[in-house]
Amino acid sequence: MSTFQIDFGESQSKIVGIDLGTTNSLVAVMELTGPRILSGIVPSVVSATETGEVIAGEQAREMLITHPEQTVYSVKRLMGRGLADVGEELKLFPFRLAKGSENVLQLRLGEKIMTPPEVSAHVLLRLKNDAEAALGEPVTQAVITVPAYFNDAQRQATKDAGRIAGLEVLRLVNEPTAAALAYGLDKRKDGIVAVYDLGGGTFDISILRLHEGIFEVLATNGDTHLGGDDIDHLLMNIALEEIRNEWDEDISGNPGAVQVLRRAVIKAKEELSFVPQTKIDLEFHGKRYQREMTLDVFDRIIQPIVDRTLGPCRACIQDAGVKVEEIDEVVLVGGSTRIPLVRSAVEKLFRARPHTELNPDEVVALGAAVQAGILAGDVQDKLLLDVTPLSLGIETMGGLVSKLIHRNSTIPASATETFTTAVDGQTNVLIHVVQGERELVKDCRSLARFDLKGVAPMQAGMARIEVRFLIDANGILNVTAKDLRTGKEQSMDVKPSYGLTDEQVEAMILESFDKAHQDLTERQVREARVEADAVMAAVEKARQEDAYAALNEAERAAIDRAINELLVVYHSDDHTLIRDKIDGVDQATQSLAEAIINSVAERALKGTKIDD
Amino acid sequence: MQYYEALGLEPKLALDAEDLQKRFYERSRKWHPDRFSRAPEVERQRALDITALLNDAFRTLRHPVPRAEYFLSERGIQLSKDVPPELLEEVFELNMALEEIRGGDESARPQLDSARERFAGMQAEIDSGLVDLFDRHDAHGDRATLDEILASLNRRRYISNLLRDVVALTNDKELNVHLSN
Secondary structure, X not given: OOOOOOOXXXXXXOEEEEEEOOXXXXXXXXXXXXXXXXXXXXXXXXXXXXXXXXXXXXXXXXXXXXOHHHEEEOHHHHOOOOHHHOHHHHHHOOOOEOOOOOOOOOEEEOOEEEOHHHHHHHHHHXXXXXXXXXXXXXXXXXXXXXXXXXXXXXXXXXXXXXXXOOOXXXXXXXXXXXXXHHHOHHHOOOEEEEEEEEOOOOEEEEEEEEEOOEEEEEEEEEEOOOOHHHHHHHHHHHHHHHHHHHHOOOHHHOHHHHHHHHHHHHHHXXXXXXXXXXXXXXXXXXXXXXXXXXXXXXXXXXXXXXXXXXXXXXXXXXXXXXXXXXXXXXXXXXXXXXXHHHHHHHHHHHOOOOEXXXXXXXXHHHHHHHHHHHHHOOOOOOEEEOEOOOOEEEEEHHHEEEEEEOOOOEOOEEXXXXXXXXXXXXXXXEEEEEEOOOOEHHHOEEEEEEEEOOOOOOOOOOOOEEEEEXXXXXXXXXXXXEXXXXXXXXXXXXXXXXXXXXXXXXXXXXXXXXXXXXXXXXXXXHHHHHHHHHHHHHHHHHOOOHHHHOOOHHHHHHHHHHHHHHHHHOOOOOHHHHHHHHHHHHHHOHHHHHHHHHHHHHHHHHHHHHHO | OHHHHHOOOOOOOOOOHHHHHHHHHHHHHHHOHHHHOOOOHHHHHHHHHHHHHHHHHHXXXXXXXXXXXXXXXHOOOOOOOOOXXXXXXXXXXXXXXXXXXXXXXXXXXXXXXXXXXXXXXXXHHHHHHHHHHXXXXXXXXXXXXHHHHHHHHHHHHHHHHHHHHHHHHHHOOOOOOOOOO
16 A cells, blocks of 8 residues: 655654663653653663673563572662772672772673673663664663762763663753652642652752742752662661571572562562551571561661651751742652651651652653653743752862852853962863862862863963863763963863773773664564564455455466565565565555455445444 | 843842842743754854853842852952951950860850850841942942942851851860861
């Protein structure tokens, strides 16, 4: 049958919204009716098989128990972090570091060694593939969410993960802000909204002002190492102790057993959001451990974790310059906000009953899709004005920090400083950029060192180099420098304190890009074959119709020939070839199809008459 | 005065908060990088630069004190780091009280609390005085008023530093924070 070739001109592919979570990840897209989740929840677990294949999602989660040494989870906790600041993580999580982890962490998954951005890239790739399957078109651009309290290095690492997965990351959007977008609270009325987001591994609190579709973040605070994982560890420690007494065996050194236990405590934890009493129940190598757990006891165990969220909340309210009474609505985000104690703590602090209408697991991805719609120009009436969570400064004499951009400044934000030389003939100026609220460099987070090179030698203090620090809408720092004497751009070397260099990211991309391409091709071939099956089945069915008997010899031969040609290419790896031959069958059966449609219509008309 | 220009305003010291917010939102809607994500690189960069300036401008102008500081610095007038002479005695007494507390004499503690209240009161007084000075300068544009504003800002900055330190000290039993002069 004839097909219409319509040229849409600059028809553009869809931008997807991705929630890259500590525990689970999701992809969504904006449609005319609103944001829609494109696939099921994908566990943020990645496993490398013996054959060198890397898998992500449910299957990888199963591998946690069967092949714990080859599998990693909660890798978000390691994004943009250095060896020095993951000590706590390594005690609690079964991360196995490989040699050469000084600058960028290298994780061991069986034989394979991967950096945290690469691991995350495999989760992203899986989401990308799911989205492509659901949309039936390639996906190349995305909005990815990050915890609002993520620093520059953590954001950069997330962006790198996107690039490695073959995605152009058009925007990093803060998770609580995304949730506010998803709730569409702006539709109801203008006002002040607080978003409390307690996920698997991170905690964020943001306070926003809503005004005619503008979502202006007033302040944000949080803890990038606080979440449901910490609750699991408390419960696991109790159980490990009891198991040691009951079984006379320490299973903490057995990764498989630890994962069985982890799963059992998570199950109990989740049940306690709905029932007042449950059991931690597990079996390992024929031995059984059972422990009653009431909500009262559970609440007492997790109280310290819940309390740790309250300090950031109070600081955020103060920074936002609002009174608690002025906050009109509170939104709960993240799986851990299903816990009754968390809900009551939030209710008590904000003196308002929190919103829980949207699924806390999905709301961030839905919001990311709305932001994607804003970027695509499909959503015109909303605009997000977000802030940088941490102050940006430079190192000055004596290891002190001079702040250039303060925390909670609306982004993009910029600051300009003029630098000069300290000794005669100096040709380099070194600038150390840090992030954090403390006065001393050693208490802040080192971001990068910028080496302004090739300064013309002259007397000390004569050089004038203007450096512009700009935090972009993703919350990522960009630095440019200009020699004020010549007006020329000043060249510089950038040494990020943590994270991958551009070259490293580039090298990682090709690898997974090829794989992504291969995955896409495979799917297209599979889809073409499915269609070929359907076409051939339809033709076989049509041969029973009177209309087929009415065809002349030549017409029947043409159909047989077209079917044969389709069968010949059916097992090829070229989906365009298969589609080509499907078209051939379509053309050969055109008059037959018309005849059948006519007879069906005739029958239907007759049917109508009988019914009347 | 590019911050004023960015918001389409005449350089005045007294600004209407609601009008300022409205201007900021209007310009954000038009220039935010989100509106240019699929535009050519040149346009994207332009939107980024304009929005960064707009945000910096709004952040500076929305509160009276940073606004006045910006206004003065654009006129080439810098704030001083010296202790305002009229506060010298106050600071001296406060330092005595702190020494006593450090020496284990808790009897000076109530002095901290009263100092805290006094400083907060002074700050509020300066703030309300600034409102009048702003109006006066906007009407006459005279240097004398500008000097008065400068004196008020110097005083205010010093008091707010004192207040911050006293608050830190009252919250901190260790008393390891020093008053900065």
